[in-house]
Each structure stands twice: as structure tokens, then as C-alpha cells.
Amino acid sequence: MEDGGSNDRGSLKRSWKDSEDSVGTPSAPENGQNHGPEETSSDDDDIGPTLPSLAPKKKRRKLPYEKLYINALPCSQRYSKSLMHKDQLSFVTITPYTDFLITSSIDGVVKFWKKVAVGIEAVKEFKAHLGEIKSVSVSQDGRSYATAGADKTLKIFDVITFDLLAIVQLESVPLSICYVHRRGASSPLLAVSDDLGHAINLYDGKGETQKPLHTISSLHRSPVTAMAYNNKYDCAVSVDKGGMVEYWSPGAAYEKPDNVWEFKSSTDLFAFKKAKSTPTSVVVSPDGASFATFSFPDRQVRVFDFASGKLLRSYDESIATITDMQQAGTSLQKLEDVEFGRRLAVEREIENPALQNKINVTFDESSKFIMYGSILGVKVINTFTNRVVKVFGKDESFRSLNLALYQGQPQKKGVVTVSMAASANPLLQEAEERDPMLVSTGSGKVRFYIFTNEEEISKATRDVQNEKPKLLNARQALEAKPAESGSAAILHTTYGDIHIRLFPEAAPKAVENFVTHSRNGYYNATKFHRIIKKFMIQCGDPLGDGTGGESIWGKEFQDEFSTLKHDKPYTVSMANAGPNTNGSQFFITTEKTPWLDNKHTIFGRAVQGLDVVHKIENTKVYKEKPEEDIKIVNVDIL
Numbered sequence: 011m012e013d014g015g016s017n018d019r020g021s022l023k024r025s026w027k028d029s030e031d032s033v034g035t036p037s038a039p040e041n042g043q044n045h046g047p048e049e050t051s052s053d054d055d056d057i058g059p060t061l062p063s064l065a066p067k068k069k070r071r072k073l074p075y076e077k078l079y080i081n082a083l084p085c086s087q088r089y090s091k092s093l094m095h096k097d098q099l100s101f102v103t104i105t106p107y108t109d110f111l112i113t114s115s116i117d118g119v120v121k122f123w124k125k126v127a128v129g130i131e132a133v134k135e136f137k138a139h140l141g142e143i144k145s146v147s148v149s150q151d152g153r154s155y156a157t158a159g160a161d162k163t164l165k166i167f168d169v170i171t172f173d174l175l176a177i178v179q180l181e182s183v184p185l186s187i188c189y190v191h192r193r194g195a196s197s198p199l200l201a202v203s204d205d206l207g208h209a210i211n212l213y214d215g216k217g218e219t220q221k222p223l224h225t226i227s228s229l230h231r232s233p234v235t236a237m238a239y240n241n242k243y244d245c246a247v248s249v250d251k252g253g254m255v256e257y258w259s260p261g262a263a264y265e266k267p268d269n270v271w272e273f274k275s276s277t278d279l280f281a282f283k284k285a286k287s288t289p290t291s292v293v294v295s296p297d298g299a300s301f302a303t304f305s306f307p308d309r310q311v312r313v314f315d316f317a318s319g320k321l322l323r324s325y326d327e328s329i330a331t332i333t334d335m336q337q338a339g340t341s342l343q344k345l346e347d348v349e350f351g352r353r354l355a356v357e358r359e360i361e362n363p364a365l366q367n368k369i370n371v372t373f374d375e376s377s378k379f380i381m382y383g384s385i386l387g388v389k390v391i392n393t394f395t396n397r398v399v400k401v402f403g404k405d406e407s408f409r410s411l412n413l414a415l416y417q418g419q420p421q422k423k424g425v426v427t428v429s430m431a432a433s434a435n436p437l438l439q440e441a442e443e444r445d446p447m448l449v450s451t452g453s454g455k456v457r458f459y460i461f462t463n464e465e466e467i468s469k470a471t472r473d474v475q476n477e478k479p480k481l482l483n484a485r486q487a488l489e490a491k492p493a494e495s496g497s498a499a500i501l502h503t504t505y506g507d508i509h510i511r512l513f514p515e516a517a518p519k520a521v522e523n524f525v526t527h528s529r530n531g532y533y534n535a536t537k538f539h540r541i542i543k544k545f546m547i548q549c550g551d552p553l554g555d556g557t558g559g560e561s562i563w564g565k566e567f568q569d570e571f572s573t574l575k576h577d578k579p580y581t582v583s584m585a586n587a588g589p590n591t592n593g594s595q596f597f598i599t600t601e602k603t604p605w606l607d608n609k610h611t612i613f614g615r616a617v618q619g620l621d622v623v624h625k626i627e628n629t630k631v632y633k634e635k636p637e638e639d640i641k642i643v644n645v646d647i648l
Contacts, residue, residue: 073394079376080399082417083390084446087402089459090467091129094477095119098530099451099458100143100368104414105152105169111414111449112155112169113458114143116531120157120165122172125416128445129462132476134172138165141502142534142644145186145367147200150193150241154215156200158184160502160644164202166217176217182206183504183643186367188237189215190246190260199223199260201246203234205535205641206504210234210248212260226264229256235367236291240316242298243269247316249289249303253282255319270317277319281312291370295377300393302371302380306361311371311382313393323393329357332385342398343386353385355564356409360453362552364534365411368451372413381448383410388450388461402461408452410459416447454530496525498648499614503538504641505625508598509618510582516572520584520592520613526562527594528645538626538640540597547626548585548597549642559594566591574612576603580623582614600627 073079097117104111109125110133118139123130139159148155148169155167164178164187182204190212191199198215202222208230211222232252239246245259245267259267271277282289287305294301300322302313311325335341336350345353360369371382374390379399381390387404391397403410448461457473501508514521527533532552539556540548551559561567568590576583576599583606585595598616599606600623616623630637 090464092457108152149189238292255279278321502643506622517570517613550595580616583610
């Protein structure tokens with residue numbers, strides 16, 4: 011093939027030279043000699059346009075047994091069933107080797123589901139935490155599962171018996187957790203990071219002690235946002251808010267092991283630092299050869315080689331790129347303008363810090379494909395050929411966030427794997443008996459969605475009502491209306507709790523906006539971004555700089571002035587940029603501020619935790635911005 015291509019190029023050059031003879035250019039070699047590379051080097055000196063090369067097209071890379079790998083994924087692009095929690099879903103987890111699906115929601119509820127021959131069955135439900143679940147982790151052997159909550163506790167479960175084993179009290183709100191021990195280890199370890207410091211604490215994985223067994227304090231300089239463990243290398247990878255990526259091993263005195271890269275300067279692990287982005291999730295491939303990340307604000311999916319730390323692939327899912335591709339018509343799927351606008355609004359919503367750590371990337375069992383949610387659905391990308399091979403849920407109404415994939419055989423365990431089938435194993439026909447299942451959460455949804463091999467799907471019956479509706483009839487709806495609006499709230503901040511009395515009668519829209527945002531987790535992890543001593547403390551902006559935030563209606567809403575006045579400290583009012591420009595930001599006064607009357611809507615007053623208000627007020631600031639981050643952890647509505 012290559013010789014033929016060379017001869018074609020040589021003949022083309024001879025004909026070109028022959029044509030040039032008529033204008034006095036040097037003639038072609040005599041006796042029909044072919045041009046060698048050295049003989050035609052003078053071609054590089056030509057000035058002006060050149061003829062197109064007839065070099066053979068570069069062959070497209072082809073993954074052996076690609077069709078087999080794809081067949082091991084769910085074949086239906088529409089979800090076949092959805093099941094409910096009472097509140098929005100946070101995480102979905104498939105336990106390896108033990109065939110359980112574990113789901114969790116922002117109200118602290120954990121549900122265990124057992125994978126059966128076809129589908130799943132509910133097993134047990136726990137009210138695990140009083141507040142939001144911040145992070146979850148499952149051990150390499152699928153036998154242990156842990157959750158970390160905003161209530162400063164760890165809950166450790168035995169998966170096989172679906173029982174709660176231990177409760178560990180923490181000193182601060184956790185940010186990320188990860189089991190960091192090899193499969194079958196006699197002494198399991200659970201790594202825990204928090205939002206205030208940069209240390210990683212190692213706890214007993216069975217919860218038998220309340221104190222950390224070890225603390226890694228010099229590895230990171232910023233809070234650790236995500237961790238993952240590689241069983242093959244006995245190595246954990248952790249990432250922090252500053253964009254730094256670190257390797258460390260429990261078996262190597264918590265230092266970088268010797269079986270990976272030697273010098274960090276030879277890796278691409280500084281990619282996040284250069285992009286000024288923070289990885290919010292990390293996942294290691296099943297074969298341990300690579301790991302994938304999702305980061306904000308650049309919204310890129312990156313795939314790294316684990317041993318060398320080299321960047322293998324990156325995929326840009328930023329809003330700017332999505333918009334440009336839609337306008338240019340180069341997108342994977344051309345959407346109608348109205349539908350694109352609707353989906354783009356959802357894309358902007360997921361930039362809320364409260365949702366960022368809910369987005370993940372997952373590998374299939376062959377480690378050749380990655381899956382992640384996008385504006386067009388769940389993309390399945392062959393990282394070897396760099397092509398999208400399938401899109402799940404492209405016509406569904408939800409935006410996928412957190413994913414989990416099951417590819418086993420619940421009845422005939424261990425009969426065949428994709429790798430065995432790919433190697434022409436005689437048990438290849440058994441692959442048809444697989445029941446693969448892709449599970450996804452949705453942005454702002456109380457349901458999780460299951461994609462399977464089921465082809466005949468009824469839209470009327472696929473959404474299962476496995477939770478009782480909160481309002482059963484019109485009378486109950488009428489009675490529940492005051493409670494729905496909320497009469498009180500507790501701001502759980504990193505400095506302590508602030509109790510607020512709400513005034514729904516005086517400012518119904520402002521209270522409804524505040525309550526709905528609070529219940530949806532909109533204010534979670536947002537900063538007190540503006541503080542003026544002896545005046546007020548301001549918060550409620552998901553961007554953290556005073557320029558962001560919107561109402562629950564997606565637009566500004568009108569002022570609501572009443573007989574309430576700014577005649578007392580601790581008044582809670584809407585921040586605005588002028589008349590009728592209310593969004594999500596609000597402030598708490600620390601003095602009487604009568605000049606704000608009829609300019610800012612009053613919707614509440616702080617009644618407890620006043621010392622916390624003053625503690626925040628007295629923090630060091632630079633140009634009204636606190637020098638250290640003071641955050642709302644979450645808001646409880648009473």
C-alpha cells in the first residue's frame with residue numbers, strides 16, 4: 011500500500027515538472043528514474059500554490075471488538091423506568107461484586123436497591139443524615155458504603171446486610187470521602203476532607219474509632235474537593251480547590267508510590283492550575299490504567315493516563331462551545347431554537363456550587379468508553395477512536411448529572427465478562443443474558459432514571475409512584491399552604507447557625523423565593539460576599555461576587571413594601587440594583603437602617619444566633635469582601 015502511494019506521488023511530480031518545461035523550468039530526470047526523497051527536496055523551494063497531495067488518507071483508528079463492547083451497554087436510548095425519593099437526588103452508586111444500587115438525596119435519605127434478574131428491587135431505606143449528604147463512597151470489594159453529611163457525621167453501612175454499622179462524629183462539615191484500601195484488606199481506611207482546612211484525615215473504615223488514624227496535612231494547600239482510589243497501583247489521587255492534583259499511597263507512608271511518574275513536571279497534572287479550574291469529580295477506570303475528571307468553570311472532561319499522568323483526551327462542554335456549535339450547525343444534534351434555549355438555561359443552573367460535585371464521569375467495564383451527562387443527553391465516547399458512539403436520553407426532559415453503570419449478570423455471576431467475550435471465549439453467547447443498566451439523576455429532579463435493554467417502553471407507566479404524594483387532596487393542599495411558604499429558617503453557616511423568622515404575609519413573593527431556593531439547595535456553599543461593619547452582611551449569590559443570582563421564576567420580581575421598617579438590627583431584606591430588581595441575594599442588618607425603608611423588601615428577622623451575625627460582621631475584610639470565605643452550608647425551612 012505504501013509503495014503504491016509513493017509511486018503515485020512520484021508520477022504526479024513528473025507530470026508537473028514536464029508541464030513546467032514549457033516555461034523554462036528544469037526538466038524531469040531522464041531514463042524514467044523515480045524521484046527519491048533527496049532528489050525532490052528542491053520542491054520545497056517552490057514559491058506559490060502547490061497541487062494537493064495524493065498521499066493516502068490517514069486510516070481511522072479502530073477499536074477491536076468495539077461492537078461487542080457497545081452491545082454490553084444498555085441498548086435503549088430512552089429510560090425504561092424512573093423511581094422516586096421524597097427530595098432531589100444527589101448520588102447513585104453501583105456496588106462492585108455485590109450488585110446493589112444505592113441512591114441518596116439532599117434530605118439525607120439513603121435507599122438500598124438489589125439488582126435482580128431483570129431490574130431492581132427496593133431493600134431498605136435510612137434517614138442517614140439530618141442535612142444534605144455531601145459525599146458518598148463504596149469500597150473496592152463492594153462490601154462497605156459510607157456517606158458524609160452536612161450534620162458533621164459519617165455513616166458507615168454494611169452493603170451485604172444493608173445495615174448501619176457505625177456513626178463517626180466529625181469536627182467540621184466534610185467535603186469529600188473515599189475508601190483507600192485494596193480489595194479484601196483486613197484494615198479498611200476511609201479518607202475524609204473538609205471545606206475549612208486542607209488536610210485529609212484517615213479513619214477506620216469500619217467506624218470502630220472516632221478519632222482519625224492518620225492525618226495528611228502537608229500534601230494540599232486548599233480544601234480537597236474529590237478523591238479516588240486505584241486498586242491496581244494501591245494509590246489514591248486527590249484534587250483541591252486550587253486545581254492541584256496529588257498522588258499518595260496508604261502503602262507507601264502516604265507518599266507518592268514508586269510505580270507511577272517520577273517527576274510531576276513530566277506530567278500534565280498542572281492542566282487545572284493552568285486553566286484556573288477546579289476538578290469536582292474524579293473516577294478511576296476499572297483496569298486502573300486511567301482516570302477521568304470533570305472541572306469547573308471550564309466544564310471540561312479530561313482523561314489522564316494514571317501511571318504517567320499524561321493527558322490522553324479532553325472534551326469541552328463549556329456553554330460558549332455548546333452555543334458556537336449550535337449556531338454553526340456542527341453539534342451532534344441540531345436543536346430547535348426554543349428547545350436549545352430551554353436546555354441552555356438548565357446548563358447555567360448546574361454551575362451552582364451546590365450541584366457541581368453531583369456531576370461525574372463513569373467508565374464502562376472495558377475501560378475503553380466514558381459516559382457523562384451533557385446538554386444533548388448522556389454521551390458515550392470511545393476514548394480510543396475519540397468518537398461518540400451512543401447518546402442516552404437525548405429526547406428526554408431531564409439533564410443528567412450523576413451516573414452509575416451496571417454490566418454484570420445477576421443470576422449467572424462470573425460466567426462471562428466483556429474481556430472474556432472479546433478474546434473469543436466459547437461462552438460468548440452468554441453475553442446475551444446480561445442485563446446492563448445505566449442509572450442517572452436529573453437536575454432538580456426527585457427521580458432517578460434507568461436505561462436498560464427494554465425496547466417496548468410505555469411513557470404512561472415508566473414513571474413509578476413509589477413515594478406517597480405530599481398533598482393528597484385540595485383540603486390538604488389548602489391546609490399545607492402556610493407551611494409550604496415557611497414561617498422560619500435556620501441558616502447553617504461555617505461560623506454557626508442563624509435562626510430567622512419569616513414574614514410570608516408581608517412579603518409572600520420574597521418568602522416563596524427564599525424558601526424554594528433554600529429547599530432546592532440553591533444557597534448551599536454560597537459565600538457572604540459583602541460585609542460592612544455596623545451596617546449589614548450580604549449573601550445569596552451563587553457566583554460569590556455580588557453580580558449573580560436569579561429568582562425562582564428566572565426573572566426579577568417586584569418589591570413588596572409593608573408596615574415593616576428597618577427600625578431594628580437583624581432585619582432580613584432583599585438586595586437589589588434598584589426598584590423591582592429582586593433576585594436571590596439578601597442581607598441581614600446589624601444596626602437600625604431607616605434610610606432603606608421602601609427601598610428594600612423586608613421578609614424576615616434574625617431571632618437567634620445573633621452572636622454569629624456579629625462574628626461574621628467583625629471578620630477582616632478588604633474592600634467589603636471577607637479575607638476568608640464564610641459560607642452558608644445549607645438552609646433548613648421550618
